[in-house]
Amino acid sequence: MNKLGLTCCFLALALGAAAQGQVTGYVFQDANQNGQRDRGEKGVANVSVSNGIQVVQTDGDGQYILPVGNDNVIFVIKPAGYQAPLDAFNLPKTYYIHKPGGSPASLEYPGVAPTGALPASVDFALEPADESGEFKALVFGDPQAYTKEEMEFFAKGIVSEVAGIRNVAFGISLGDLVGDVLSLHPDYKQAVAKIGIPWYNLMGNHDMNYDVTADSLADETYEANFGPANYAFDYGNAHFIVLDDILYPDPRDGNGYWGGFRKDQLDFVENDLRFVDKNKLVVLAFHIPLDHRNGDTFRPEDRQRLFDLLRDFPHTLSLSAHMHTQTQHFYTREDGWQQDKPHHEYNVGTTSGDWYSGQLNKQGVPDATMRDGTPNGYAFLHIADNQYRLEYKVAGEPADYQINVFNPKVVAQGQRTRAGIFANFFMGHHGNTVEYRVDDGEWRRMTPVQSADPAYLALVHPWDNSDELIPGRRPTDAVASTHVWRAAIPTNLAIGTHTVEVRATDDYGNTFTQTSTYRIEQAK
CATH class of the missing domain: 3.60.21.10 (Metallo-dependent phosphatases)
Incomplete structure (x- = not known):
């Protein structure tokens, strides 16, 4: 689209916005990476630019025109195949704030200082990127x-x-x-x-x-x-x-x-x-x-x-x-x-x-x-x-740590118990399959449950049962988790230590495993 066509296309927007002006500028290839549009630096066509509401695209020369009021942030929508320059904090420099009067002065935390009149051209630099x-x-x-x-x-x-x-x-x-x-x-x-x-x-x-x-x-x-x-x-x-x-x-x-x-x-x-x-x-x-x-x-x-x-x-x-x-x-x-x-x-x-x-x-x-x-x-x-x-x-754990398994440390041989094996599959949801086995036995499905994770409750309980203050801050009360599964814990095995293995498959076909142990002792 040529400049005349671009101007006509958005004339209605500009005229229809009471007490508004317009902002214009270029999206350009910053060949010398100085952040300024210099002679000979080419414009980038068909790039979207916005005032926070309207979105227009640059013409063949890289120029855009947008309505603007007294409180707008003008920004380029970085296209694929290009990168924007970064500031000292690695934040993309893709915007220009237009607040002639600045933010309200009464704010507890300062806002934007008055920006004054618009520059004749608000330009955005881009660099080609692979x-x-x-x-x-x-x-x-x-x-x-x-x-x-x-x-x-x-x-x-x-x-x-x-x-x-x-x-x-x-x-x-x-x-x-x-x-x-x-x-x-x-x-x-x-x-x-x-x-x-x-x-x-x-x-x-x-x-x-x-x-x-x-x-x-x-x-x-x-x-x-x-x-x-x-x-x-x-x-x-x-x-x-x-x-x-x-x-x-x-x-x-x-x-x-x-x-x-x-x-x-x-x-x-x-x-x-x-x-x-x-x-x-x-x-x-x-x-x-x-x-x-x-x-x-x-x-x-x-x-x-x-x-x-x-x-x-x-x-x-x-x-x-x-x-x-x-x-x-x-x-x-x-x-x-x-x-x-x-x-x-x-x-x-x-x-x-x-x-x-x-x-x-x-x-x-x-x-x-x-x-x-x-x-x-x-x-x-x-x-x-x-x-x-x-x-x-x-944080602080290997990448394959995706499941936490919680179970009693010791149970009585042959006695029924309400204790169970719980698996918290952090990225899971109840549409996933989570299974367990004991001592390399047969894999069995665990049951999805809407409950607090007992492993988390175990982290909270010391704070409420300690006779002395614990450094730091007590964790928040537990909520029902959307990714916890449960299975009964076998007690009809030989006295000694037994290994629980849990495996879970996510939505992308990845399977993760985690193990835990418990002991079976003679009932007292």
């Missing part, structure tokens, strides 16, 4: 440090384990980067910068400005530190859409927050998807899970509109965090999903685990096992073309 269609990304749930000490726990227990990691395209944190103390955002950025790969972020409910009266202002400090709270980018054959899904103040009563989206956010999704090939894998990332089965935690009409917008995209995945548990959600037509194949949402276990609670582990950080028995850790998203698989890595 992006494979097969890659993996690193995924963090809720670092959520409330203090500098907890930020050190995050750096020591998580970041140090992946610092310098190779063959990972980028990382993303799924919100709650800090715990309400927004002055810790720079400390968080310094921590993740040590990983050494491009890093994306999204806003959680503990990253917000709570001293505002409109949801559109709740991200002022986040924007100052990280840029837009809603944006998108491509890598390989995958299209990532990152969204703020916290409505604050809660539109129902003005108290607290509610999961959901504003209309302008879903308008952005709709406008963005118009330029996305339906053969791509669409990965959505947000903080609060979409699930409605755990109570009224997400505005249903927003979830439905999102599902409607994705109805023609057969390859999709959602990533969320927030819950400090780990769950696989599958949405069907009964949930409003518009396709026969269910939509998968992976609610990722958190890096902070159970809010840095529990006794110090061998890494010198709190054990922080989550309420459903999942140890704290992080995830890998593996993508090949438009297909994906997911992997969870327990």
Whole structure:
């Protein structure tokens, strides 16, 4: 499309937006990597650029034109085959904040300083990159440090384990980067910068400005530190859409927050998807899970509109965090999903685990096992073309540690017992097959149960039964886990030690095993 056609195409938008102007600029190949568009540097055509609502594509010269008001973040949607320059913290430089008057001065945590008038041209640099269609990304749930000490726990227990990691395209944190103390955002950025790969972020409910009266202002400090709270980018054959899904103040009563989206956010999704090939894998990332089965935690009409917008995209995945548990959600037509194949949402276990609670582990950080028995850790998203698989890595443990087995240490020979063998398959759901055997015997299926993990209860009980204070913070009360299985423990075997082996197969055909032992003694 030539410049005249591009201008005519968006003239109605510009004229129809009262008290609005327009922003124009170029997306260009930054040949000398100085971040500025110099003479002779070519524009990049057909690249999407957005003001947070409208999305347009650059013309043959790499130019775009967008409506702009007095509170916009203009950003380029990084196309596949290109990389954006990174700042000192390895955060992509893909946006320009336009707030002539700045953020409200009354905020407890500062927002954006006044930006003044728009430059004549707001340009975005890109560099060609050899992006494979097969890659993996690193995924963090809720670092959520409330203090500098907890930020050190995050750096020591998580970041140090992946610092310098190779063959990972980028990382993303799924919100709650800090715990309400927004002055810790720079400390968080310094921590993740040590990983050494491009890093994306999204806003959680503990990253917000709570001293505002409109949801559109709740991200002022986040924007100052990280840029837009809603944006998108491509890598390989995958299209990532990152969204703020916290409505604050809660539109129902003005108290607290509610999961959901504003209309302008879903308008952005709709406008963005118009330029996305339906053969791509669409990965959505947000903080609060979409699930409605755990109570009224997400505005249903927003979830439905999102599902409607994705109805023609057969390859999709959602990533969320927030819950400090780990769950696989599958949405069907009964949930409003518009396709026969269910939509998968992976609610990722958190890096902070159970809010840095529990006794110090061998890494010198709190054990922080989550309420459903999942140890704290992080995830890998593996993508090949438009297909994906997911992997969870327990912090401080080998990669194949995927199951925790809990059983009594000793039972009486020949006596009935209500004790059992419990297996917590961290990445599992009750559609998976989990089996056990004793002493290399016959494999038998375990029974899925909706119950607290007794191994987690064993971590909590010392805090309530100790005669002396235990250093640290008591873990949170247990919740019913969605990935626990049970089997009766055999007592009709010979006196002595016996080995329990559990195996579980995930949704991607991977089989994992874990063992435990127990003793049989003569009844007393």
